Structure formats: structure tokens, C-alpha cells
Amino acid sequence: MTQLEHDILDNLAHPILVIGDAAQIVYANGASELFFGASQARLINAPFAEFVPFGTPLLALVEQVQHRGGSISEYGVRLGTPRTGHALVDVQASRMTPSGANKSERHVLVMLQERSIATAMDRQLTHRGAARSVTAMAAMLAHEIKNPLSGIRGAAQLLELDSPPESRELTRLIMDEADRIVKLVDRMEVFSNERPIEREPVNIHEVLNHVRRLSEAGFGSKVKFVENYDPSLPPVMGERDQLIQVMLNLIKNACEAVPEQGGLVTLSTSYRHGVKIKVPGSQESLSLPLEVCVMDNGPGVPDELRPNLFDPFVTTKPKGQGLGLAMVAKIVGDHGGVIECESEPGQTVFRVFLPVSAK
Numbered sequence: 062m063t064q065l066e067h068d069i070l071d072n073l074a075h076p077i078l079v080i081g082d083a084a085q086i087v088y089a090n091g092a093s094e095l096f097f098g099a100s101q102a103r104l105i106n107a108p109f110a111e112f113v114p115f116g117t118p119l120l121a122l123v124e125q126v127q128h129r130g131g132s133i134s135e136y137g138v139r140l141g142t143p144r145t146g147h148a149l150v151d152v153q154a155s156r157m158t159p160s161g162a163n164k165s166e167r168h169v170l171v172m173l174q175e176r177s178i179a180t181a182m183d184r185q186l187t188h189r190g191a192a193r194s195v196t197a198m199a200a201m202l203a204h205e206i207k208n209p210l211s212g213i214r215g216a217a218q219l220l221e222l223d224s225p226p227e228s229r230e231l232t233r234l235i236m237d238e239a240d241r242i243v244k245l246v247d248r249m250e251v252f253s254n255e256r257p258i259e260r261e262p263v264n265i266h267e268v269l270n271h272v273r274r275l276s277e278a279g280f281g282s283k284v285k286f287v288e289n290y291d292p293s294l295p296p297v298m299g300e301r302d303q304l305i306q307v308m309l310n311l312i313k314n315a316c317e318a319v320p321e322q323g324g325l326v327t328l329s330t331s332y333r334h335g336v337k338i339k340v341p342g343s344q345e346s347l348s349l350p351l352e353v354c355v356m357d358n359g360p361g362v363p364d365e366l367r368p369n370l371f372d373p374f375v376t377t378k379p380k381g382q383g384l385g386l387a388m389v390a391k392i393v394g395d396h397g398g399v400i401e402c403e404s405e406p407g408q409t410v411f412r413v414f415l416p417v418s419a420k
């Protein structure tokens with residue numbers, strides 16, 4: 062392999078491995094080291110089975126390709142490793158014939174693609190868009206609706222003064238409804254806030270603890286909280302109050318989703334070296350290594366909601382406003398981060414990826 066080829070493989074974001082005849086690892090690129098949490102020296106020549114969960118379909122897949130040849134893809138394989146936790150990956154395995162001395166051996170090239178990275182890239186585009194449209198809409202509402210409304214309300218008030226008592230009910234109605242719409246617009250106004258965030262180093266664990274205590278004193282009093290923090294996590298450059306708002310909205314949703322009995326909300330943080338995301342309109346890819354997860358054991362996000370989950374006014378709750386996640390998407394976007402959701406019955410995870418520090 063030339064140096065260039067070597068560099069290309071080592072810089073790919075996805076783990077690539079070559080598995081030999083005896084199911085041993087023959088080659089592992091740089092991303093594999095991160096994925097499996099082991100150095101290349103440790104990986105190479107070691108049995109592949111040592112690094113994947115016991116009984117994973119991946120081993121059978123590799124064997125099948127080894128014997129039958131061709132190429133097989135398998136989507137959504139769970140490959141939990143100590144480092145990655147519950148990694149969900151798409152796998153592509155194809156047979157390759159090594160050159161040189163071991164020509165007679167049958168090697169299998171395995172490429173893993175982490176789901177969270179792929180979905181995060183997707184989300185990036187949609188949620189940024191959603192946040193933008195909310196901002197524009199909120200600004201529009203404030204100007205185009207609030208001002209004329211106060212005129213309408215004032216006119217109704219004047220009419221009330223010299224109208225017969227039987228009409229007063231109608232002028233009251235106009236005023237009450239005008240007030241109601243103003244309140245609604247006021248709630249939207251948080252979105253039109255274009256003020257740049259005031260960044261300072263924020264300890265996200267302190268934020269999580271604060272929100273957990275708030276929750277335990279109120280809506281989360283029956284929920285069991287589990288904390289799983291990476292103590293080496295560097296501070297987030299952000300605005301503390303806004304980050305509290307993000308965690309509060311996510312944790313409140315989690316508490317509202319969990320079953321009455323045995324409700325469980327897990328808060329976790331980790332430092333992910335590999336997460337890089339390409340932003341549209343910019344050459345560089347963002348490094349978003351700080352990951353904060355809020356996980357619950359509720360029934361999951363309803364399928365029909367998923368495409369618009371982060372849009373405003375999307376709710377399934379009788380008294381819900383559907384502004385919580387829209388707010389979360391806006392704040393995370395303002396911080397240069399990304400949010401994604403992975404949900405199945407019994408396990409819903411909202412993942413927030415944040416930059417370590419930003420200009």
C-alpha cells in the first residue's frame with residue numbers, strides 16, 4: 062500500500078477492517094481504533110470475535126461472504142462495544158483476494174457505518190432548516206399580527222363604551238380573543254431572538270444535575286434517574302441558561318413518556334473523537350465530539366411524528382404546545398451543534414452533539 066492509500070484509509074470516518082481466513086483481523090484503519098477502543102497493534106492478528114458482542118450476526122455474515130463470495134450488506138446491526146455503548150451500524154462485507162504470498166486465502170473486507178453519524182448528518186440539514194423557519198415565522202408574527210391586534214383590541218374597547226348592553230358580549234369576545242392571540246405570539250417570540258449567544262465555559266454535568274434536581278422536585282418525582290457521565294468531558298462553550306432550557310425540555314419529555322411504574326431516565330455524556338459533520342455551505346466539517354444523551358424507557362416517538370418532530374406545534378399531548386423540541390433544535394443549532402433522535406419502543410434517545418469550543 063502506498064503512503065497515500067494508507068493515509069486515505071486512516072482518515073476515513075468509517076471503520077474498515079480486513080478479516081482473514083482464520084477469522085483474525087488482518088487490517089484495521091484509524092477509525093476502527095476509535096470504534097473498538099483498541100490500538101491497531103492490539104487489533105491486528107487478534108480474533109475478530111473478541112471485539113464484537115457475543116453472538117452478533119456480523120460473524121456469520123463474514124463467514125458467509127468468506128465461503129460464498131460476493132458482497133452482503135446488513136442494516137442496523139447492534140455492535141455495542143465498551144467504547145461506543147449501543148452502536149447501531151450498517152455493515153457492508155465483501156470478499157477480496159489478497160495480493161502477494163497469501164493469494165490463496167480468502168479475505169473479507171468489512172466496512173461499518175455508524176448510524177448516529179449518518180442520521181446526524183441528515184438531521185443537521187432538516188433541523189437547521191426548521192429552526193430557521195421558526196425564527197422567520199416568529200419575527201413575522203410579532204410584526205404582522207401583534208401590532209394590528211392591538212389596534213383591533215383598542216377599537217373593540219371604544220365600541221364597548223357606547224354600544225347597547227346586548228352587544229357588549231361581542232366586544233368582550235373580540236378583546237378576549239385578541240388577548241389570547243397576543244399570548245400565543247408572545248410564546249413564539251422566544252424564537253425570534255436573534256441575539257448572539259454569550260458563550261462561556263459551561264460544565265454540562267452541573268447543568269444536568271441542576272435540571273435533574275428540578276425534575277425530581279416536580280414532574281419527575283416518580284421517575285428513577287441514572288447518571289452515566291464521562292468525568293473527563295471538557296466544558297461546553299455556550300450559554301448556561303439556554304443549555305438548561307435544552308436539557309429541561311428533553312428531560313421533561315422523557316419523564317412524560319415513561320411508564321407510571323418503573324419509569325427510567327438515563328442521562329449520559331461522552332467524548333466522541335470520531336464525530337465530524339459537514340455543514341452545507343462550508344468547506345470544513347465540524348468536529349462535534351461532546352455527546353449528551355437523554356434516554357427513556359417510554360413507548361417511543363410515534364412514527365407519524367418523526368419527520369416533523371422538531372417543528373413547532375407538533376404535539377400528541379392534550380395540553381402540549383409542541384414548542385419544546387423546536388426550542389431545543391433552535392438552541393442547539395445556535396450553539397453550532399446537532400440533535401438527533403433514535404427511538405424504538407422501550408428506548409428513546411435524544412442525542413445532542415456539541416462542539417468543544419467555537420469561535
Ligand SMILES: Nc1ncnc2c1ncn2[C@@H]1O[C@H](COP(=O)(O)OP(=O)(O)O)[C@@H](O)[C@H]1O
Nearest residue numbers: 314315318361362376377381382383384385386
Ligand atoms: N422522549 C419521548 N418519547 C416519546 N415521544 C416523545 C418524546 N419526546 C417528544 N416526544 C413527542 O414529540 C412531541 C413534541 O414534543 P415537544 O416539542 O416537547 O412538545 P410537547 O411536549 O408540548 O408535546 C410530543 O408531543 C411527543 O409526542
Ligand SMILES: [Mg+2]
Nearest residue numbers: 310314385386
Ligand atoms: Mg415537551
